[in-house]
Structure formats: C-alpha cells, structure tokens
Amino acid sequence: MTEPLLAVDHLQVQFPSRDKREITVVDDVSFHVNKGEILAIVGESGSGKSMTSLAIMGLLKGGGQVSNGSITYQGRNLLTLPKKERRKVNGREMAMIFQEPMSSLNPMLRIKTQIAETLKIHHPELSKKAIQEKVVDLLRQVEIADAESVANRFPHQLSGGMRQRVMIAIAIANEPQLLIADEPTTALDVTIQKQILSLLKDLNRKNGMGIVFITHDLSVVADIADRVLVMRKGKIVEEATVFELFDNPQHPYTIRLLKAMPTLDMKTDTKDLLPEETHELDEFEDAPFEQRSETHFVRRKEAARDES
C-alpha cells in the first residue's frame, strides 16, 4: 500500500482548566488522508473538528496542546520537527482556509501584496515581475475574471465569496499537496457556496491536492467527499466512504445526523421524524430543485457506478 499523505495516530489535544485538570477536546483520534483524496470531517459544533485541524497545522492557541499521538506528513512526524522545518511545511506543503476570510486577510494591504508575500516567503528567488504575473495567474486559477483589477483592491472592497477565492489563491500559491478547509463555505449564500465547492473540487482534480474538508453540513459532504469521518465529543465514531455513509450508516449518531438532513432518499422514510421535522421536510420538498443538494449525491453515485 502506498504511504498516505497525512497520518494522524492516537491524537489527543488538551486544554488547561482553572482547577488545573486538563480538558480533553480531541481524544484518541486516528485517521489518514491519501494523496489526491477529499476527506470530510463532520460533526456537531464542539465535536473537535477544528481542534484536530489546528493541531495538524501546529496552530493550537489558548494553551491547547497535543498531549499524545503523532501527526505524520509524508513520512515526517510534524510534532517532533524542528521549528524552522515546521514553518516551511505550512504554506508550502500544506495550507489552511477558514470560515471567515477577513480574519486571515490584512485589511490594510492590497490583495496583490498579500498573495505576493506568501510567494516571497517560500520562493525568495522569484523576480518582482515573476511574482506579479503569478499573482494574476493565481487569481485566474480561482476563477476571478477581472484578476488585474481585483489584485489592486483591498479586502473590504470584495464580496465574501471573492474574499474566500482570494484566500484559496493564497493557500494554493505554493502548490501545497494538502489543503485543510475549515467550514470555508458556511458563511456564504447557497449559490456562492456551490461555486466555491466546485472550485475546490476542480483544484483537487487538476492539481491532485488532498483536501481535509471540515463541515457540520452533510449536504456539503455528499457533494464533495470521497471519505468521511464522523466526530462526536472529541472522538471519531464512524469512518466510511461517502457512499457507504449515506447508504448504510452504522453509528446511531451518524443516523441521527442523517435524519436531521432533509433528503430525497429519506422522503419516504419519515416515521422516525418529529412532527415539526416532517413539516420541514415538506417545505424542503417544495424547495427549488437546485437547492436539493442530494441530487448531486445521486448523480455522483451514478457516475461512480458507471466508472466501475
């Protein structure tokens, strides 16, 4: 078997508490990401998804620490890597995007300056002209039409969707093999959300970039994931391919999450739903066709069947 891109083994993350006892927020978590794969981590708020990804990136704050386990990226344990080496990994080999791009963009700097900075850190040999060209090229890669003009703007002059595209441009600037996307579409409206998902899928296909996609939204999982981890209270309760998860969920928590998701597949199975949930389902069935994200899933399933 080929070596995975990322292997997380028995990861434990703890925070100190006032009474000096440690609070465990990620508990004995093990999983891997293969090259070119999209792995979704799904679970309710507080289940430990973000803490897992921040631990991978070495970005835990507020006293949070990896207290046990290992994180191996392309054969190297990131937890024991010297600081200088570790810094080289972030941004160059793996990158992260967040729900709110404004928290990562500097409001005082033009978009071109911010993208150029990332390029310069990892490629000091590039000339000014080469960097300028690469900035525009990156904006085009994230499907920004008027790339030259956008490069000259400040973050507040862009819409939320455009800012997320800029963040993706910064993340992919040095062609990382792994992108960690923490709820990158949650703050966006449905249409823009779909465009960003489709962009990430394209980048995954074209560049073979592995993606860890963190979300609480199962319709996003159905749309984008190859494999899924379900997290609850800091632990992984289920791991499956996307098709297995939706067709044959094993853990009661996964089943509960799926039941809370209005889908066409579940249209005929409403016996376990509360009256208000059935009402929501009725409303959903009246919703425009394109809002029914499960149709993507049905299409994906058909395509996978055709391929095999």
Ligand SMILES: Nc1ncnc2c1ncn2[C@@H]1O[C@H](COP(=O)(O)OP(=O)(O)OP(=O)(O)O)[C@@H](O)[C@H]1O
């Ligand atoms: N500074 C901190 N000190 C102690 N506990 C913390 C701290 N920051 C986060 N936590 C706890 O860690 C747990 C996991 O949080 P995490 O952000 O990983 O959840 P999540 O699944 O990503 O949820 P969300 O979708 O809301 O971001 C939560 O119970 C949270 O309260």
